Amino acid sequence: MANLDQVFHSLSDGTRRAVIAQLANGPASIGDLAQRHHMALPSFMKHIRVLEESEIVTSRKRGRVRMCELRPSALTAAQDWLEQERRKWETRLDQLDVFIETLAAKEMTNEKK
Amino acid sequence: MANLDQVFHSLSDGTRRAVIAQLANGPASIGDLAQRHHMALPSFMKHIRVLEESEIVTSRKRGRVRMCELRPSALTAAQDWLEQERRKWETRLDQLDVFIETLAAKEMTNEKK
Numbered sequence: 403m404a405n406l407d408q409v410f411h412s413l414s415d416g417t418r419r420a421v422i423a424q425l426a427n428g429p430a431s432i433g434d435l436a437q438r439h440h441m442a443l444p445s446f447m448k449h450i451r452v453l454e455e456s457e458i459v460t461s462r463k464r465g466r467v468r469m470c471e472l473r474p475s476a477l478t479a480a481q482d483w484l485e486q487e488r489r490k491w492e493t494r495l496d497q498l499d500v501f502i503e504t505l506a507a508k509e510m511t512n513e514k515k
Numbered sequence: 516m517a518n519l520d521q522v523f524h525s526l527s528d529g530t531r532r533a534v535i536a537q538l539a540n541g542p543a544s545i546g547d548l549a550q551r552h553h554m555a556l557p558s559f560m561k562h563i564r565v566l567e568e569s570e571i572v573t574s575r576k577r578g579r580v581r582m583c584e585l586r587p588s589a590l591t592a593a594q595d596w597l598e599q600e601r602r603k604w605e606t607r608l609d610q611l612d613v614f615i616e617t618l619a620a621k622e623m624t625n626e627k628k
Contacts, residue, residue, distance in 0.1 A: 407527050414523035419596070426603040474604055477597055483532070484594045490539040491587055 404479035408456035413480065417441070418449050422458060425472040432461065432468045517592035521569035526593065530554070531562050535571060538585040545574065545581045 412418055421435055436446040450470065453459035457476045461468050525531055534548055549559040563583065566572035570589045574581050 406532065407529060410523050410527035413593075413597075414520050414527055416520060419519065422600055423603070426600045426607065428607055472604060474601065477601065480526075481594065481597045481601065484590055484597070487535055487539045488587065488590065488594065490536070491585060494539065494541055 404457055404476040406479060406483060408452075409458065409476045409480045412452050412456035412458050412476075415449065415452075417446075418453055421449065421453060421470075422472065422477070425459065425470060429469050429471040432470060435470060517570055517589040519592060519596060522571060522589045522593045525565050525569040525571050525589075528562065528565075530559075531566055534562065534566060534583075535585065535590070538572065538583060542582050542584040545583060548583060 413422075417439055420439065424430060424435060424438065432443075432447070432450060435450075436443050439446060441449075450459065450461065453470075454461060457473055459470050460473050461470045463469075526535075530552055533552065537543060537548060537551065545556075545560070545563060548563075549556050552559060563572065563574065566583075567574060570586055572583050573586050574583045576582075
C-alpha cells in the first residue's frame with residue numbers, strides 16, 4: 403500500500419516529476435537521467451532516493467549500470483485519492499443544482515398564485 | 516495556473532488531505548475544521564495557509580467567522596498531470612505487448628521452417 407504522504411511529497415518537486423515523465427517512456431539508467439537534468443550525481447541521487455522511498459520508482463543494478471523503472475501503482479493511489487474527492491465535490495454540486503432548481507420552481511409557483 | 520509544486524506539497528500531509536476531503540462535502544468554518552482535527556488553532560492555521568497558497572482552498576470572512584471553500588481547479592491540475600503520465604506509461608506497455616507478440620509470432624514461423 404502506497405504511503406500518500408510520501409507519494410505526494412515525491413510529486414511536489416519539478417525535477418522528480420520530470421524523472422517520472424521520462425520513465426513513463428521506459429526505463430533509464432541513473433547516469434542518463436542525471437545528465438538530462440544537468441545535475442551533479444549526489445544531488446540527483448537524493449531525488450532518486452525520495453522517488454524510491456515513495457515506491458514510485460524502483461532501481462536495480464544491471465552490470466555496472468543502475469537502471470530505474472516506474473512502478474505505477476503508487477501514482478495510481480494518488481490518482482484514485484484525487485478522483486474520489488473530485489466525485490464527492492461534483493456530487494455535492496449536482497445536489498446544489500437540484501436544490502436551486504427546486505427553489506426556482508417553487509418561486510415560479512408562488513408568483514403564479 | 517496552479518503551481519504543481521505547491522499543490523502536491525499541500526497534498527503530502529494527512530491533515531491537509533482530511534481538510535480537503537471535508538471541504539469536498541461543502542464549505543466549513545476554520546473553527547469547525549480545527550475542532551474536527553483536535554488541533555490548536557495556530558498549528559491548524561499553518562495547514563490552512565499552505566492550502567490557500569496552493570490555491571486548493573479559499574477562505575473569506577462571513578461576519579465573525581472565516582469560511583473555507585474548496586477550489587477544485589488546482590486539484591484538477593494535479594489529476595491531469597497524473598493522468599497524462601499514466602497514459603504515456605500505458606501506451607508504452609501496449610507497444611511492448613505488440614512488440615512481444617510480433618517476436619513470438621516470428622519465432623513460431625521460424626520453428627515451422
